[in-house]
Amino acid sequence: MIINFTVNGKSVSMDVMPQKRLLDFIREDLLLTGTKEGCAEGECGACTVILNKKAVHSCLTMTGQLDGGELMTVEGLEKDGELDVLQKMFIKKSAVQCGFCTSGMLMSAKALLMENPHPTQEEIKRAIAGNICRCGGYREIKEAVASAAEMEKEE
Amino acid sequence: MQQKEYRYVGKSLSNDNAYGKVTGAVQYCGDMMAPGMLHIKIKAGEIAHGRVIGADTSGAWKVPGVKAVYTCFNTPDTLYDRGRVASYETAPFQERLFDSHIRYMGERVAAVVADTVEHAQEACRKIKIEYETYPAAVTMEEALREDAPKIHEKGNVYEAEPAVYGDYQSCSAEHVHRSRSHLGRITHLSMETYAVRARYEKGSGKLTVWTGCQTAFGIRSTLGDFLDMPYSKVRVVKTTMGGSFGCKQETVIEPLAAYAAKDLKADVMVVYTREEQINNAMLKHSVDLEVESKVHGDGTIEGMQIKAVLDAGAYLTVSPSYCSVMGGKLGKVYRIPHLRYEGTVVCTNTAVNGSFRSWGSGEIVLAYENHWNQVAEELHMDPIDFRLKNVHQAYDLEPMHRVTVGNTYFHECLIKGREAFQWDQRKKKCAEKNKNGRYRCGVGMALASHTSSKYPYSSDMGNALARIQDDGSLIVHVGIHDHGCGTVMAMRKIAAEIMEIDLEQVEVTEIDTSVDLYDYGCYASRTIYILGQAVKKCCEDLLEKARQMAACKLDSRASLIKYENGEFYKEDEPNERLSLKETAKYAIRVKGEDLYMAASVRSKENPGVPSAHFTQVKVDTYSGMVEVEDCLSVHDVGKALNPDLCVGQVGSGIQQGMGIALCEEIKIDPKTGRTLITNFKNYEVANAVDVPDYQALFIEEGDEYGPFGAKSIGEVVVVPVPPALVAAVNNALGTRLTHLPLTPSVILEAIERQQEEKSHDH
Numbered sequence: 030m031i032i033n034f035t036v037n038g039k040s041v042s043m044d045v046m047p048q049k050r051l052l053d054f055i056r057e058d059l060l061l062t063g064t065k066e067g068c069a070e071g072e073c074g075a076c077t078v079i080l081n082k083k084a085v086h087s088c089l090t091m092t093g094q095l096d097g098g099e100l101m102t103v104e105g106l107e108k109d110g111e112l113d114v115l116q117k118m119f120i121k122k123s124a125v126q127c128g129f130c131t132s133g134m135l136m137s138a139k140a141l142l143m144e145n146p147h148p149t150q151e152e153i154k155r156a157i158a159g160n161i162c163r164c165g166g167y168r169e170i171k172e173a174v175a176s177a178a179e180m181e182k183e184e
Numbered sequence: 185m186q187q188k189e190y191r192y193v194g195k196s197l198s199n200d201n202a203y204g205k206v207t208g209a210v211q212y213c214g215d216m217m218a219p220g221m222l223h224i225k226i227k228a229g230e231i232a233h234g235r236v237i238g239a240d241t242s243g244a245w246k247v248p249g250v251k252a253v254y255t256c257f258n259t260p261d262t263l264y265d266r267g268r269v270a271s272y273e274t275a276p277f278q279e280r281l282f283d284s285h286i287r288y289m290g291e292r293v294a295a296v297v298a299d300t301v302e303h304a305q306e307a308c309r310k311i312k313i314e315y316e317t318y319p320a321a322v323t324m325e326e327a328l329r330e331d332a333p334k335i336h337e338k339g340n341v342y343e344a345e346p347a348v349y350g351d352y353q354s355c356s357a358e359h360v361h362r363s364r365s366h367l368g369r370i371t372h373l374s375m376e377t378y379a380v381r382a383r384y385e386k387g388s389g390k391l392t393v394w395t396g397c398q399t400a401f402g403i404r405s406t407l408g409d410f411l412d413m414p415y416s417k418v419r420v421v422k423t424t425m426g427g428s429f430g431c432k433q434e435t436v437i438e439p440l441a442a443y444a445a446k447d448l449k450a451d452v453m454v455v456y457t458r459e460e461q462i463n464n465a466m467l468k469h470s471v472d473l474e475v476e477s478k479v480h481g482d483g484t485i486e487g488m489q490i491k492a493v494l495d496a497g498a499y500l501t502v503s504p505s506y507c508s509v510m511g512g513k514l515g516k517v518y519r520i521p522h523l524r525y526e527g528t529v530v531c532t533n534t535a536v537n538g539s540f541r542s543w544g545s546g547e548i549v550l551a552y553e554n555h556w557n558q559v560a561e562e563l564h565m566d567p568i569d570f571r572l573k574n575v576h577q578a579y580d581l582e583p584m585h586r587v588t589v590g591n592t593y594f595h596e597c598l599i600k601g602r603e604a605f606q607w608d609q610r611k612k613k614c615a616e617k618n619k620n621g622r623y624r625c626g627v628g629m630a631l632a633s634h635t636s637s638k639y640p641y642s643s644d645m646g647n648a649l650a651r652i653q654d655d656g657s658l659i660v661h662v663g664i665h666d667h668g669c670g671t672v673m674a675m676r677k678i679a680a681e682i683m684e685i686d687l688e689q690v691e692v693t694e695i696d697t698s699v700d701l702y703d704y705g706c707y708a709s710r711t712i713y714i715l716g717q718a719v720k721k722c723c724e725d726l727l728e729k730a731r732q733m734a735a736c737k738l739d740s741r742a743s744l745i746k747y748e749n750g751e752f753y754k755e756d757e758p759n760e761r762l763s764l765k766e767t768a769k770y771a772i773r774v775k776g777e778d779l780y781m782a783a784s785v786r787s788k789e790n791p792g793v794p795s796a797h798f799t800q801v802k803v804d805t806y807s808g809m810v811e812v813e814d815c816l817s818v819h820d821v822g823k824a825l826n827p828d829l830c831v832g833q834v835g836s837g838i839q840q841g842m843g844i845a846l847c848e849e850i851k852i853d854p855k856t857g858r859t860l861i862t863n864f865k866n867y868e869v870a871n872a873v874d875v876p877d878y879q880a881l882f883i884e885e886g887d888e889y890g891p892f893g894a895k896s897i898g899e900v901v902v903v904p905v906p907p908a909l910v911a912a913v914n915n916a917l918g919t920r921l922t923h924l925p926l927t928p929s930v931i932l933e934a935i936e937r938q939q940e941e942k943s944h945d946h
Contacts, residue, residue, distance in 0.1 A: 056215075061208065062211065063208015065212075065426070067375050067376075067377075067458070069458060070458075070863055070864065070865060072864035072865055073375065073864055075375055102208070103206075103207065103208035104207065106206075106207070112203075112206065112207070116206040116207065119202070120198050120203065121198065123196060123198045123199060123828035123831075123832060125202040125205045125206060126199060126427075126668040126669055126829070126836075127374075127375065127376070127424075127425060127427040127667065127668025127669075128205030128206075128210060128424070128426065128668060129212065129374075129375035129376045129426030129427060130375050132208050135206065153872075154873045155873065157872045158871050158872050158873045159871075160871075160872070161375065161864070161869060163374060163375055163427050163429065163836065163839070163840070164427055164836050165833075165836050165839070166834065166836060166837075166838045166839045167835065167839070167872040167875050168831070168875075168877055168878065169831070171872065171877075
């Protein structure tokens with residue numbers, strides 16, 4: 030099945046297996062390995078990507094659903110060599126440890142800020158409640174998202 | 185202590201390779217791809233106990249792309265032990281690649297190597313295994329019976345050598361108190377599951393294994409021995425690790441990957457699914473603990489005795505050692521004249537339990553901190569006052585190991601925490617609030633300590649090799665395995681601090697057994713304390729060597745050469761500067777010498793890391809839910825090299841501690857032995873909503889040997905959290921619950937019991 034979609038801003042037309050998990054398609058066919066598998070059932074958030082401006086679990090999404098859509102992965106956050114403000118704040122606030130949850134965490138946060146540029150603390154918590162991080166206590170991550178929102182407000 | 189102003193040490197500079205991690209550019213083992221790479225999938229057995237008597241693999245071979253099908257009938261009988269972390273270690277040696285004797289439900293009975301994961305998986309499904317079923321001993325109670333089915337030839341029970349100090353039986357005091365605690369199994373939940381790549385080169389006969397491990401040299405020895413290859417031909421490379429918490433300390437799937445690579449002379453990859461990670465890697469032990477103590481009326485502890493029974497699961501692996509180590513950790517916090525510990529390990533027909541963050545501290549501290557909180561209550565003493573009476577002073581002898589506790593600050597942890605958490609005020613407020621209403625609040629605290637080295641359990645050394653490059657930049661080889669918590673960053677800071685060069689000029693490589701000097705592995709919280717000392721000493725020695733070279737070039741004596749900001753100069757000619765780059769070039773071109781240095785350090789001490797946790801909870805008596813409203817951890821870290829990442833570690837300890845105390849448990853079906861939770865759907869963890877905005881305080885008085893005074897933090901962070909939470913819940917409800925986790929149903933049951941008792945009283 031040939032589908033058309035954009036990935037990180039680039040238009041693509043590809044012959045795909047529509048039943049393949051989007052996660053596998055991203056990693057194996059698009060060769061974007063920043064998206065991780067943590068549980069394969071939508072419970073840990075490591076595989077989160079943004080499809081049509083919404084955060085989705087790529088492990089529960091089929092590749093066929095990509096047709097006509099707009100896909101953003103962690104690799105698409107950096108634009109022209111400049112990090113997205115969320116990435117900058119994740120570094121600045123020391124919100125990165127082992128890094129395995131980081132891409133999913135960033136994508137959940139990005140989807141939140143795309144929809145709601147000025148989230149409350151509570152909204153930030155809820156947006157990343159489905160992303161498990163085992164290396165920290167979420168404090169740095171919450172701070173990073175809040176600072177990113179704050180920075181965008183200033184700009 | 186006067187804090188010296190450092191360039192990098194003690195500064196919050198984020199994590200090493202944070203850029204690579206936020207852009208998705210960092211490659212973890214499972215992200216590696218190579219032309220012709222093959223994939224392994226394992227087949228899980230369907231009985232809890234029995235024997236494989238036949239395997240029909242014909243269906244599997246019909247699947248396209250299948251290269252090998254392995255079962256107990258066509259693989260070696262060689263025994264190995266996943267828990268052995270060094271060539272010279274003794275271990276139970278009970279495991280085989282595929283054993284005909286099946287000991288737990290889901291144990292691997294076969295594996296397929298194929299061109300794709302899908303083909304390997306499909307072929308696994310088509311393998312038909314024929315079993316002879318034996319009676320199973322699923323619970324410890326069943327396995328301890330005299331007529332219990334034998335899981336291993338030598339039986340199911342292993343008694344650890346008792347750990348004894350003083351004479352507990354003969355000592356006496358006014359109050360004798362007894363308590364019991366129980367911890368359930370949990371999964372480590374490293375976000376990255378097990379992933380191993382192994383490549384065998386036909387021509388050279390070399391085997392390379394990539395794994396996000398904690399013990400590269402240990403894995404090398406297991407693979408070399410298992411495959412009968414010289415260690416020099418086996419190369420283990422540590423890849424970026426997506427979290428471990430102990431599960432990647434052991435050699436779980438590397439033997440299978442290496443065997444397949446060698447057998448097929450190929451490049452193979454195996455990545456565990458989450459279900460396999462839970463059922464086929466390892467879980468944290470389920471432990472039953474009985475404590476008895478003798479305490480004087482004024483709260484002074486005279487003696488303590490602990491009996492522990494650990495469920496090892498189907499294979500002993502590290503459990504005997506883990507069980508003994510628990511006893512060894514009895515004397516780390518309090519001055520107790522008489523101590524006794526007895527540990528028993530029981531094999532059951534269930535998934536294997538093994539290494540977990542803090543290696544026994546978590547279990548033993550939970551037992552005695554739950555106990556001391558009850559004793560304090562019995563004596564009508566505040567739990568902090570009770571502890572202040574009994575904790576170690578700096579340089580006290582740690583009785584079990586005959587080393588001192590080092591420059592530790594138990595008192596200060598308690599006093600600072602009491603003040604910063606406003607303990608007394610909160611305690612009073614909670615007591616007043618709890619008279620009636622749906623919500624009850626409570627405060628709780630606990631104290632702990634842990635290791636900074638594996639000395640004196642065995643000797644501990646650290647090795648480093650540093651090389652100044654011909655542009656003046658520096659490469660440091662050290663046998664480090666960063667768990668993601670920032671140990672590489674800490675080493676870079678140490679090196680840059682000593683060499684007085686920009687942090688960006690320093691590259692610290694993680695372990696690769698083909699180039700690195702020996703290392704035991706990054707466990708026992710030894711990384712910063714020992715490897716940090718090695719890196720520091722190595723850089724100091726290297727700087728002296730460079731100074732001598734600079735003296736030659738500047739036509740002077742080394743004793744007259746000063747060094748500042750990466751430049752040498754003569755004391756009397758401060759304007760004529762020789763950079764490290766110029767020195768290195770001069771060394772290579774003129775003197776024919778490479779500016780490198782290797783250094784080894786040996787541990788002389790194993791300083792404790794006092795750690796106090798204070799917490800406040802709100803218990804909903806209608807739903808049984810516990811909300812952690814606020815908490816504080818105080819850590820005597822010696823010196824926080826990465827203060828930002830230390831705070832992150834504290835958060836991790838709180839998050840995992842909340843899980844252990846309140847919600848996490850992998851249950852086993854007592855009838856079938858099946859692991860009932862093999863996914864995250866039914867496995868509750870503390871998430872971003874649950875974990876409060878905790879506070880962390882560090883006491884930084886400096887250890888005398890640790891690099892810039894640093895001790896450890898990575899494991900101890902989790903240790904005091906569960907007992908503090910248990911105390912807070914009990915404080916809120918007026919209960920004495922100690923059987924973890926305190927899930928809503930446990931709490932509701934306790935409330936119900938309480939109400940029944942009250943109505944009986946009336």
